[in-house]
Amino acid sequence: MFPASFGYVAARSVEEALALVAKHGEDGKLLAGGHSLIPAMKLRLQSPRTLIDLGTVPGLRGVRQDTAELVIGALTVHADVAASELVRKHLPGLAEAASVIGDVQVRNRGTIGGSVAHADPAADLPVILTALNATFVAQSPTGTRTIGVDDFFTDFYTTALNANEILTEIRIPIPSSGTGTAYAKLPHPASGYVVVSAAVLITRHASGTCTSARIAIGGLGSGPIRAIPAEMELQGKPLTSQVIAAAAAKAAEETDPVEDAYASTEYKQHVATVYARKAIEAAVDRAKS
Amino acid sequence: MTAEAEYAAVPITVTVNGVKHDAVVEPRTLLVYFLREHLGLTGTHVGCDTSQCGACTVHLDGRAVKSCTILAAQANGAEVKTIEGLANGDIFHPVQEGFREKHGLQCGYCTPGMIMTAVHLLETNPNPSDDQIKHALEGNICRCTGYVNIVESIKWAAERMRKG
Numbered sequence: 001m002f003p004a005s006f007g008y009v010a011a012r013s014v015e016e017a018l019a020l021v022a023k024h025g026e027d028g029k030l031l032a033g034g035h036s037l038i039p040a041m042k043l044r045l046q047s048p049r050t051l052i053d054l055g056t057v058p059g060l061r062g063v064r065q066d067t068a069e070l071v072i073g074a075l076t077v078h079a080d081v082a083a084s085e086l087v088r089k090h091l092p093g094l095a096e097a098a099s100v101i102g103d104v105q106v107r108n109r110g111t112i113g114g115s116v117a118h119a120d121p122a123a124d125l126p127v128i129l130t131a132l133n134a135t136f137v138a139q140s141p142t143g144t145r146t147i148g149v150d151d152f153f154t155d156f157y158t159t160a161l162n163a164n165e166i167l168t169e170i171r172i173p174i175p176s177s178g179t180g181t182a183y184a185k186l187p188h189p190a191s192g193y194v195v196v197s198a199a200v201l202i203t204r205h206a207s208g209t210c211t212s213a214r215i216a217i218g219g220l221g222s223g224p225i226r227a228i229p230a231e232m233e234l235q236g237k238p239l240t241s242q243v244i245a246a247a248a249a250k251a252a253e254e255t256d257p258v259e260d261a262y263a264s265t266e267y268k269q270h271v272a273t274v275y276a277r278k279a280i281e282a283a284v285d286r287a288k289s
Numbered sequence: 290m291t292a293e294a295e296y297a298a299v300p301i302t303v304t305v306n307g308v309k310h311d312a313v314v315e316p317r318t319l320l321v322y323f324l325r326e327h328l329g330l331t332g333t334h335v336g337c338d339t340s341q342c343g344a345c346t347v348h349l350d351g352r353a354v355k356s357c358t359i360l361a362a363q364a365n366g367a368e369v370k371t372i373e374g375l376a377n378g379d380i381f382h383p384v385q386e387g388f389r390e391k392h393g394l395q396c397g398y399c400t401p402g403m404i405m406t407a408v409h410l411l412e413t414n415p416n417p418s419d420d421q422i423k424h425a426l427e428g429n430i431c432r433c434t435g436y437v438n439i440v441e442s443i444k445w446a447a448e449r450m451r452k453g
Contacts, residue, residue, distance in 0.1 A: 002319070003317045004317070005296045008360070034360065038359070042338070053362070105340075105346055108352040108354050
């Protein structure tokens with residue numbers, strides 16, 4: 001299988017890539033790791049006339065700490081996110097999510113920026129980044145802006161990025177002590193994509209009560225869904241197994257997932273409550289240590 | 290702009306198994322077809338062609354990747370290692386030898402990809418558990434051996450490599 005013919009330009013800087021994006025307009029498409037885009041092009045679901053390769057732009061890879069945030073370059077591959085000492089230390093839930101994407105070869109090539117900009121409703125990273133309250137840095141010819149995760153994923157395969165912007169980095173607050181993060185996923189047995197997944201960030205006071213919680217569920221809608229009723233259920237309460245179970249039971253409230261060949265609406269909602277509980281329990285365990 | 294100019298071929302330089310190749314490729318040329326059809330290195334196989342089966346696995350700058358999902362243009366300036374680059378003259382790589390010793394193949398179609406993934410695993414983890422081997426092989430599909438002997442082959446190779 002081959003993609004339809006296209007032109008290829010290797011960008012050497014973000015500025016050059018932005019100029020190419022402006023020049024090619026709707027006929028152009030940015031290429032990161034290519035592990036969503038190239039398969040789509042082989043199936044002729046996408047036929048851009050020009051690919052603008054960001055893989056040749058220096059400075060977009062790697063994980064670094066910038067005071068109270070971890071900053072991940074948009075072209076950082078999943079394997080490097082999963083292996084990063086900074087990520088493993090501060091955000092084990094993100095390392096967990098990055099390590100269950102696709103398979104080894106996919107993780108060696110697919111990038112965090114490519115994944116979130118593609119915004120596949122069955123992707124892993126949008127879910128954990130929602131729980132972690134990430135922000136996305138978008139560069140345009142006129143400057144740079146940041147977009148909060150709750151405003152970023154707007155629809156199926158659609159984000160708040162404008163056509164003249166390039167996502168350059170993802171910034172994630174480093175949690176305070178007493179905070180735990182976790183990700184739990186039911187993968188589709190054939191594709192490995194998310195059937196349902198749950199991501200959790202919980203801060204636990206020394207007394208054992210929950211001082212804050214963010215819970216995101218994947219697989220139930222066009223993108224990650226904040227399980228706000230479940231978060232409210234935890235807020236201010238002692239993190240006992242009963243409280244956790246009661247919160248997890250609300251993980252799929254106000255959702256209406258579409259039935260597919262693999263899972264019914266009711267099954268997806270039920271699995272969301274099970275995986276929310278697993279992720280909350282894991283996050284609470286980490287918050288304790 | 291004419292279509293010809295718009296879709297202009299791109300010059301690339303790729304080092305494959307230690308040999309530098311200069312070529313001019315159509316942008317839509319996939320790395321696996323560059324290896325097989327431009328360079329004649331047909332050891333790397335095309336299985337599913339949809340980045341699932343792993344038969345096309347090669348090393349790109351030292352990492353196992355699926356060459357059916359990478360443009361040859363993206364490999365410009367990179368080092369590629371294929372199954373043909375593993376043996377040292379007549380001496381097989383321990384993983385190749387392991388697959389022979391432990392009957393890790395029947396038809397052999399998936400074998401080059403299995404071996405390239407296994408070599409990458411053992412380079413990063415010289416003493417993997419059965420579970421770690423299985424996890425590492427998630428992206429490689431075999432439909433005749435049933436995987437048991439593949440895991441045995443890789444364990445055999447790991448032991449051989451640890452002994453040096």
